[in-house]
Amino acid sequence: MSMFKFANILLETNPRSLSYPSLYCVADSPVVYDEPSGEWLMFNHGTYDFSTYFNGLSVAKLLKFTTARRFFLHLELKGAACKVYQTFGGSFDAHPQVVSAPKAVLSQSDDWQTVDFELDVDDTMVLVGFKIESEGRLAIRNSYYSLDLAQEPRDIELVVATTTFKKEAFIERNIGLVRDQIVESGEDIASHFHMYVMDNGRTLDAKALSSERIIVRPNDNVGGAGGFTRGMIEAMEQTPEASHILLMDDDVAVSPESIKRTYNLLRILKDEHREAFISGAMLNYEIGEDQWEDVGYMTPQGTFAPCKPMLRMTQYADLIYNEEFKPSGVQREQMYAAWWYCCIPISAIKRNGLPLPVFVRCDDAEYGIRCHPTFITMNSLCVWHMSFHERYNAAVERYQTTRNTMIAQATTGMAPKSDFLKELHNNIRLELKKFGYENAELCLDAFEDFLKGPGFISKPVAEGCFMQANRNKEQLVNFDELQRQADADPDLKGFNLHDIDRQLIEGDKPRSITQRLEDLATDNGQRYLKKPGSGYAVIPLVGWAYPAGAIHGKKKLVVIDWYNRKGTIRTKDVKRYAEIKARYAKDLRYYKSNIERLRKEYAAARATLTSVAYWKHYLKMD
Numbered sequence: 001m002s003m004f005k006f007a008n009i010l011l012e013t014n015p016r017s018l019s020y021p022s023l024y025c026v027a028d029s030p031v032v033y034d035e036p037s038g039e040w041l042m043f044n045h046g047t048y049d050f051s052t053y054f055n056g057l058s059v060a061k062l063l064k065f066t067t068a069r070r071f072f073l074h075l076e077l078k079g080a081a082c083k084v085y086q087t088f089g090g091s092f093d094a095h096p097q098v099v100s101a102p103k104a105v106l107s108q109s110d111d112w113q114t115v116d117f118e119l120d121v122d123d124t125m126v127l128v129g130f131k132i133e134s135e136g137r138l139a140i141r142n143s144y145y146s147l148d149l150a151q152e153p154r155d156i157e158l159v160v161a162t163t164t165f166k167k168e169a170f171i172e173r174n175i176g177l178v179r180d181q182i183v184e185s186g187e188d189i190a191s192h193f194h195m196y197v198m199d200n201g202r203t204l205d206a207k208a209l210s211s212e213r214i215i216v217r218p219n220d221n222v223g224g225a226g227g228f229t230r231g232m233i234e235a236m237e238q239t240p241e242a243s244h245i246l247l248m249d250d251d252v253a254v255s256p257e258s259i260k261r262t263y264n265l266l267r268i269l270k271d272e273h274r275e276a277f278i279s280g281a282m283l284n285y286e287i288g289e290d291q292w293e294d295v296g297y298m299t300p301q302g303t304f305a306p307c308k309p310m311l312r313m314t315q316y317a318d319l320i321y322n323e324e325f326k327p328s329g330v331q332r333e334q335m336y337a338a339w340w341y342c343c344i345p346i347s348a349i350k351r352n353g354l355p356l357p358v359f360v361r362c363d364d365a366e367y368g369i370r371c372h373p374t375f376i377t378m379n380s381l382c383v384w385h386m387s388f389h390e391r392y393n394a395a396v397e398r399y400q401t402t403r404n405t406m407i408a409q410a411t412t413g414m415a416p417k418s419d420f421l422k423e424l425h426n427n428i429r430l431e432l433k434k435f436g437y438e439n440a441e442l443c444l445d446a447f448e449d450f451l452k453g454p455g456f457i458s459k460p461v462a463e464g465c466f467m468q469a470n471r472n473k474e475q476l477v478n479f480d481e482l483q484r485q486a487d488a489d490p491d492l493k494g495f496n497l498h499d500i501d502r503q504l505i506e507g508d509k510p511r512s513i514t515q516r517l518e519d520l521a522t523d524n525g526q527r528y529l530k531k532p533g534s535g536y537a538v539i540p541l542v543g544w545a546y547p548a549g550a551i552h553g554k555k556k557l558v559v560i561d562w563y564n565r566k567g568t569i570r571t572k573d574v575k576r577y578a579e580i581k582a583r584y585a586k587d588l589r590y591y592k593s594n595i596e597r598l599r600k601e602y603a604a605a606r607a608t609l610t611s612v613a614y615w616k617h618y619l620k621m622d
Contacts, residue, residue: 161231280341336368353610
């Protein structure tokens, strides 16, 4: 059988490759792009190790999930004399090991020289790679890994679908990368690929950006759920019909090589893994070597969490860990793949239906849990995404998340081990302790919209609900206005933003046992033993923070979003606290009396809410 080209040796020029070159090559001399020649140059005498996140080969996973049985490396080199070694890593390797003898020894040449060899692989190896010891400047081009397969690769038609809302800079850049490096690449993927961009903001020049294989669809603002659903329908109805759809966020940076490798992986999966979801990792947009998540799960407490700890993808030990990780203590029925980069077989969509019409938040988690697939992750399959703490939005976290998790669990049985009512209770109480009354009310708005039943969410109300939540949430002001407000507030005498730093914002103070018991019983002096409080504390905006010692006994809280340079001032309001608690108690009484009926109604609505006919009407496609 002829060799199957699987992965190009990747070198890039972008902010992440320049800031974190060890994602690509670990070297004691620079690797630079020579624009006039279009060549990559290993600049000086030295060692260049390609046993990295993007250029190591995941042999253990390829043997497990695909029909690959032998592995090969092709290199094209020109310049100084050099030696090429194979590297490998096993379970306990913190650094790549080297196969003792060089695989190739090249003399100096001004002409391109080709190196082809089979990689030595056994069942102890997790990753293999290569390194080059060069005696001087050395150019590299057109290099790749190829595989010998046990059966012919299958035909795949891949769609990439992305939903965007007024993020022109991100999406236009990604469209350009896809056009240049995939559609016009001349590789096999180019003739089996389409990209659909659902423009929910209608701000893109659809005619200028669209082409035969890249289509921009002006769309109503139906959120990520609606945009991705339209992508699914487009993929099913195109000619030829797509076999897989890769869902990808708009506010990401992507390497087209990740998409190419995903396509190649799909072509060679073993029959028993053909229905797997390919779950790409979220790397931190601002700290490009840090991986935040590739597969997530819903905790018993009702929160979203990554299965893996945060890993640093420039550390070889973390590359091994990332490949070998097996979820422990996580029930499979609670796991999902987020839609910043998630490839789904069309057959799974036909079998399980379309997403729920929840606008944003929880649509991807619900769908992944509903389909209950095998998840395949692999080093190099990723996007770079803004971290969540840098864009905290109470309308999303308090309204959308609260409402949608409850709707999803009632409709499709999502996350049966999670207690979303308990999470609601904890979030309301946490916001009240921090005097976040607007945000506590957002939780109740969400709860009450859930209690309206499926008839409410089935109508095109999602955008309006989200916009209303954004109007109702606690409003922040810029630092200049925050300082002016503080100067006019006698309770904040002496407050000066110039004296504030992250250490103060994110810090806390210890509490005595008595203080802990008092806070537990009184919600920070707002019930039973009601106290007006005195003084102020400075705390972070993010809703999950609970600096209990810092806020204990205070009258005012200055809330800071340091990343976006905004903030607000909260004032203890015992009367408002009591009103919210009374409203919550009323809602709970209604919930307890009606929850069984609501669950039956939501479950009965599932077939309609996830049908093509419903969604085509919702999206105005019929």
